[in-house]
Amino acid sequence: xxxxxxxxxxxxxxxxxxxxxxxxxxxxxxxxxxxxxxxxxxxxxxxxxxxxxxxxxxxxxxxxxxxxxxxxxxxxxxxxxxxxxxxxxxxxxxxxxxxxxxxxxxxxxxxxxxxxxxxxxxxxxxxxxxxxxxxxxxxxxxxxxxxxxxxxxxxxxxxxxxxxxxxxxxxxxxxxxxxxxxxxxxxxxxxxxxxxxxxxxxxxxxxxxxxxxxxxxxxxxxxxxxxxxxxxxxxxxxxxxxxxxxxxxxxxxxxxxxxxx
Amino acid sequence: xxxxxxxxxxxxxxxxxxxxxxxxxxxxxxxxxxxxxxxxxxxxxxxxxxxxxxxxxxxxxxxxxxxxxxxxxxxxxxxxxxxxxxxxxxxxxxxxxxxxxxxxxxxxxxxxxxxxxxxxxxxxxxxxxxxxxxxxxxxxxxxxxxxxxxxxxxxxxxxxxxxxxxxxxxxxxxxxxxxxxxxxxxxxxxxxxxxxxxxxxxxxxxxxxxxxxxxxxxxxxxxxxxxxxxxxxxxxxxxxxxxxxxxxxxxxxxxxxxxxxxxxxxxxxxxxxxxxxxxxxxxxxxxxxxxxxxxxxxxxxxxxxxxxxxxxxxxxxxxxxxxxxxxxxxxxxxxxxxxxxxxxxxxxxxxxxxxxxxxxxxxxxxxxxxxxxxxxxxxxxxxxxxxxxxxxxxxxxxxxxxxxxxxxxxxxxxx
Numbered sequence: 001x002x003x004x005x006x007x008x009x010x011x012x013x014x015x016x017x018x019x020x021x022x023x024x025x026x027x028x029x030x031x032x033x034x035x036x037x038x039x040x041x042x043x044x045x046x047x048x049x050x051x052x053x054x055x056x057x058x059x060x061x062x063x064x065x066x067x068x069x070x071x072x073x074x075x076x077x078x079x080x081x082x083x084x085x086x087x088x089x090x091x092x093x094x095x096x097x098x099x100x101x102x103x104x105x106x107x108x109x110x111x112x113x114x115x116x117x118x119x120x121x122x123x124x125x126x127x128x129x130x131x132x133x134x135x136x137x138x139x140x141x142x143x144x145x146x147x148x149x150x151x152x153x154x155x156x157x158x159x160x161x162x163x164x165x166x167x168x169x170x171x172x173x174x175x176x177x178x179x180x181x182x183x184x185x186x187x188x189x190x191x192x193x194x195x196x197x198x199x200x201x202x203x204x205x206x207x208x209x210x211x212x213x214x215x216x217x218x219x220x221x222x223x224x225x226x227x228x229x230x231x232x233x234x235x236x237x238x239x240x241x242x243x244x245x246x247x248x249x250x251x252x253x254x255x256x257x258x259x260x261x
Numbered sequence: 262x263x264x265x266x267x268x269x270x271x272x273x274x275x276x277x278x279x280x281x282x283x284x285x286x287x288x289x290x291x292x293x294x295x296x297x298x299x300x301x302x303x304x305x306x307x308x309x310x311x312x313x314x315x316x317x318x319x320x321x322x323x324x325x326x327x328x329x330x331x332x333x334x335x336x337x338x339x340x341x342x343x344x345x346x347x348x349x350x351x352x353x354x355x356x357x358x359x360x361x362x363x364x365x366x367x368x369x370x371x372x373x374x375x376x377x378x379x380x381x382x383x384x385x386x387x388x389x390x391x392x393x394x395x396x397x398x399x400x401x402x403x404x405x406x407x408x409x410x411x412x413x414x415x416x417x418x419x420x421x422x423x424x425x426x427x428x429x430x431x432x433x434x435x436x437x438x439x440x441x442x443x444x445x446x447x448x449x450x451x452x453x454x455x456x457x458x459x460x461x462x463x464x465x466x467x468x469x470x471x472x473x474x475x476x477x478x479x480x481x482x483x484x485x486x487x488x489x490x491x492x493x494x495x496x497x498x499x500x501x502x503x504x505x506x507x508x509x510x511x512x513x514x515x516x517x518x519x520x521x522x523x524x525x526x527x528x529x530x531x532x533x534x535x536x537x538x539x540x541x542x543x544x545x546x547x548x549x550x551x552x553x554x555x556x557x558x559x560x561x562x563x564x565x566x567x568x569x570x571x572x573x574x575x576x577x578x579x580x581x582x583x584x585x586x587x588x589x590x591x592x593x594x595x596x597x598x599x600x601x602x603x604x605x606x607x608x609x610x611x612x613x614x615x616x617x618x619x620x621x622x623x624x625x626x627x628x629x630x631x632x633x634x635x636x637x638x639x640x641x642x643x644x645x646x647x648x649x650x651x652x653x654x655x656x657x658x659x660x661x662x663x664x665x666x667x668x669x670x671x672x673x674x675x676x
Contacts (some may be wrong), residue, residue, distance in 0.1 A: 007378065008375060008376075008378070010371070010375045010380065010381050011372065011375030011376050012375075014368070014371055014372040014375055015372065015375075018361040018363070018364060018372060021361075021363050021364075022361060022362075022363050096355075096358060097358050097359055097376070098336065099331070099336055100336065100352075100354040100355045100358045101334075101336065101352075101354075101358050101359060101376055101377070102334050102335035102336050102352070103376055103377075103378065166282075166286070169282045169285060169286075170282045249289065252289035252290075253289055255338040256277075256285070258331075258336055258337055258338075259276055259277075259337065
């Protein structure tokens with residue numbers, strides 16, 4: 001499987017570029033939209049939640065702590081949901097190509113993964129610029145984002161590919177995932193913090209692997225803290241398990257995939 | 262004899278249906294739950310393909326042609342049997358797959374070429390050839406969305422055939438583009454064949470099949486019904502189409518000494534007792550006709566059952582099976598009605614031999630309407646075969662003699 005991916009590396013790279021270009025083709029700002037969108041969304045949440053609802057981040061001395069917390073969390077969540085959503089629909093979207101051309105099918109989820117990663121890196125770059133406006137300067141602990149990206153993408157890729165395979169056979173999966181993702185977003189401390197969450201839902205937040213994964217971003221970018229390893233054991237194991245399982249499932253399902261497309 | 266480049270052995274593909282997807286998922290996990298329904302799109306397919314051979318795949322919709330092609334190219338996985346491929350396959354199942362509308366033609370060559378498994382360096386070397394063959398000019402650097410569908414097809418075909426493959430698979434895609442490009446594509450395929458590529462061709466155009474292919478596989482309901490020389494299988498297929506409508510139909514085939522294939526099919530409610538080509542003046546039989554000679558076809562039909570109306574049609578074909586001319590008494594508004602059992606009917610057809618030198622055949626059909634698909638009483642392929650020679654006209658080439666004359670005059674004078 002690896003050698004096939006290597007042989008088709010140029011196709012994968014060209015397709016990642018195509019994914020990004022195709023999405024924002026013929027809009028004047030082009031790729032800038034992929035940065036502006038999440039930033040604008042974070043700004044809306046920041047204004048509504050802190051100004052209108054008066055949400056506060058406990059006691060923080062850092063200037064602009066809430067917007068920074070929000071932007072960090074949304075970037076992490078955005079990476080997760082983007083990879084998940086794209087993996088979910090990729091086989092259905094490329095049905096025509098799958099049916100007519102013989103090529104390693106594993107290229108497809110890798111292409112959407114690559115597209116989401118590039119998008120995310122650009123967003124990170126622009127986030128850092130925004131942070132500078134708040135007078136918030138980078139520290140070494142920001143490097144914790146790198147393992148964060150790896151863990152989040154593995155988790156999202158594994159889960160997304162499994163659901164994507166099921167989605168080929170039963171399109172209900174896609175609809176259910178859309179609803180579940182919405183709920184999942186609000187069950188993850190992105191717009192609020194674990195500290196401000198009511199005590200009786202804490203267990204739910206602890207159980208949610210995304211809490212720790214999003215936490216890597218929030219801790220590193222806002223507080224300059226390295227992630228606590230014990231908290232990451234569960235999400236990391238889950239991510240690796242999903243990732244490995246998705247490849248096993250893919251091998252088993254691969255033969256029947258085109259039959260029903 | 263050269264070794265086969267493609268061997269299919271007992272090839273079969275079943276599409277499985279499960280009442281619940283859970284059973285399907287459970288099967289991946291190691292369970293063995295039988296499917297609720299199974300549909301064999303193709304089964305028990307055995308054939309081989311040798312270098313330099315052109316094989317056509319024909320059959321009605323749903324006969325399994327596309328499934329078979331997908332099994333060979335590898336997009337579908339066989340349920341049983343095997344396909345062994347010895348060499349590089351290039352398949353054109355659909356033109357323009359893998360193209361991105363926002364990319365320029367050149368970028369698409371890299372993108373779709375990468376999808377075909379070429380490396381960047383290989384593609385860079387191929388670009389001049391693609392540029393030249395597609396004749397896109399400056400459009401090669403324009404985004405694909407501004408292309409006309411013909412230009413799209415030209416780019417796709419040029420890319421797909423940029424390197425001569427060992428096996429070229431073409432699925433009815435040549436009907437795109439203007440006729441100039443169609444000719445050009447056909448020439449390229451023919452050249453590949455001469456250079457030793459094996460061609461696997463799917464088409465509904467029996468004319469294309471006859472001109473390009475040496476051998477034809479007729480598929481029906483997922484099985485090979487006939488495998489043989491192009492004219493034999495194509496004529497058989499033609500007779501088979503009629504079978505759909507005419508339940509009791511008989512097909513007989515035989516080949517004469519000079520290689521012409523005679524196919525006779527129909528319900529035989531009316532049969533041609535005799536068909537002859539005569540000189541229109543002397544009424545003597547003619548086997549070799551002169552260009553410009555007045556000829557007459559005489560057909561005597563015997564009616565075996567009372568039928569409401571009777572039509573006679575003729576098709577004139579050249580040596581390669583191309584139809585030169587054809588019409589019937591429906592179109593000439595000479596419909597015979599109330600034909601009763603036991604009658605003999607003589608049909609006389611006079612015409613001038615305006616054909617070029619070569620070998621030709623007449624195929625008569627006795628039917629009830631303008632097509633043989635409603636009632637095919639009798640259809641005879643190549644019932645009358647004759648030669649045309651040019652004995653008294655000035656030399657010309659081609660399959661038609663046109664009464665053309667030249668006139669010359671000088672319209673400028675030296676002072």
